[in-house]
Amino acid sequence: xxxxxxxxxxxxxxxxxxxxxxxxxxxxxxxxxxxxxxxxxxxxxxxxxxxxxxxxxxxxxxxxxxxxxxxxxxxxxxxxxxxxxxxxxxxxxxxxxxxxxxxxxxxxxxxxxxxxxxxxxxxxxxxxxxxxxxxxxxxxxxxxxxxxxxxxxxxxxxxxxxxxxxxxxxxxxxxxxxxxxxxxxxxxxxxxxxxxxxxxxxxxxxxxxxxxxxxxxxxxxxxxxxxxxxxxxxxxxxxxxxxxxxxxxxxxxxxxxxxxxxxxxxxxxxxxxxxxx
Ligand code: SAM
Numbered sequence: 001x002x003x004x005x006x007x008x009x010x011x012x013x014x015x016x017x018x019x020x021x022x023x024x025x026x027x028x029x030x031x032x033x034x035x036x037x038x039x040x041x042x043x044x045x046x047x048x049x050x051x052x053x054x055x056x057x058x059x060x061x062x063x064x065x066x067x068x069x070x071x072x073x074x075x076x077x078x079x080x081x082x083x084x085x086x087x088x089x090x091x092x093x094x095x096x097x098x099x100x101x102x103x104x105x106x107x108x109x110x111x112x113x114x115x116x117x118x119x120x121x122x123x124x125x126x127x128x129x130x131x132x133x134x135x136x137x138x139x140x141x142x143x144x145x146x147x148x149x150x151x152x153x154x155x156x157x158x159x160x161x162x163x164x165x166x167x168x169x170x171x172x173x174x175x176x177x178x179x180x181x182x183x184x185x186x187x188x189x190x191x192x193x194x195x196x197x198x199x200x201x202x203x204x205x206x207x208x209x210x211x212x213x214x215x216x217x218x219x220x221x222x223x224x225x226x227x228x229x230x231x232x233x234x235x236x237x238x239x240x241x242x243x244x245x246x247x248x249x250x251x252x253x254x255x256x257x258x259x260x261x262x263x264x265x266x267x268x269x270x271x272x273x274x275x276x277x
Contacts, residue, residue, distance in 0.1 A: 001026040004109075007074040007101045009094060011087040011113030014216075015191035017048055024111045025049055031080040033073050037093055041084040059093040067100050074106045087115040091135045091161055117159050120186035120218035123196055127223055131157040137170060145173050149272075152177055152265030155223055162219040164212045171205035174221060176250045179257060179264035182222035188215040224263045236260055240271055249275050 001023065008027045013019040028034060029051055035058040036042040046053050058066060058081070073079050083092035101108050117133050134151060137144045137160055151158055162170060167185065174183065184198045185208075193215065197204065201221075236256065243252035253268035 001030070003027055003030045003078050004107065005075060005077050006079070006107035006109055007071070007098070008078060008080045008109045008111055009088050009098065010080045010082050010111040011115065012042075012045060012082050012085060014086045014114045014116050014119065014189060015194075017045070019114050019190060020045075020049070021111065021113050024113055025051075027078065027111050028053065028080055028082075030078045032077040033070065033079045035070055035079060035081045035097070037083045042082055045082075058097065060096050067097055070097060071101050071104050071106050074101060080111075085114075085116075087113065090115050090117060090133075114190070116161065116186075116189060116216065116218050119189045120184070120196075120220060121157070121159055123189075124184040124186060124220045125196070125198060126157050126182055126184055126220050128157065130155070130223070131159055133159045136161045136163075137166075139166075141169070141173070144170065145177065148173055148177050149265070149269055152269070153224070153263070157223050158221040160219045160221075162217045164214055164217060167213055167217060167219070168205050168208040170219065171201045171208060175201035175205055177265050177268050178221060179254060181224065184220040184222075185213070186218040186220065187213055189218070191215070224265065236262065236267070237270070237274075240267060241274060244271060244274060 010024050010027055012024065028046065028049065031053060034042065034053045034055050036055045037059060039055045039057060042055060056070065058070065070079055081088050081094050081097060083094065088094040089098065098108055121128050121131060132154055137147055178201060180200050182198065183201045183204055184196055185204055186196045188194050239256050239259065240252055243255055247255065249268060249271035253264050253271045257264035257267050
């Protein structure tokens, strides 16, 4: 295989090294420079492939000079950009480099391959026709709840990257805001202990509260139901106000959602608004 000069965005495996494509191996072999997130991680991959390459550390905090130097090299030769695992730029560094290369008129090529978001979605059993990937949720509980609240009305499957120690807490918040929507936890994809566990957020929160799951995780929430939201808005509001006299916003939203056959998330947003008045 021969390659034109340019910047090559190269996907690497998310666990199983046999998922490296032939073109990915060939372009790494042809590369004058491999821009890497962590030279130890990519060093192991290159060693496994029997390649010895000049690596240069790169991330989106790298200086403009670092970027310019990679772009200059990509004018006359092959520069490969990889991240620790999966597809660069997908919750990984590379955006600024690709943008700058395009602006400088340097060709940018894709060498596609694994990405945990697509791998998880494709085996989750949840709808794939319309999805929104939102990277990692914020760390702090309030910011996480706000982010989830903002996404709740979107009529699409939602996909997040998540970590084991945070999973149960995230699922609890999801259960409060999203009620009984289908959820899937995809763990350790392409590795020995690959699994997908599905259920409601409450069921999964209870399961993972017992013990934090090990390994890498993708969290998927199915879309809101198509329930005919024919209820009169005034009636719903009145019922919500009444319920809020004796219940928390989450409980009131749940109770009224059930009563009118509506989406709990939207009612939760309205309930918190009423509470704040
Ligand atoms: N760029 C990568 C991609 O395309 O998948 C993602 C990088 S992001 C920094 C790493 C996160 O992806 C992990 O914390 C986890 O949420 C998810 N992830 C990566 N590998 C995974 C795997 N084998 N199984 C499940 N999730 C994985």
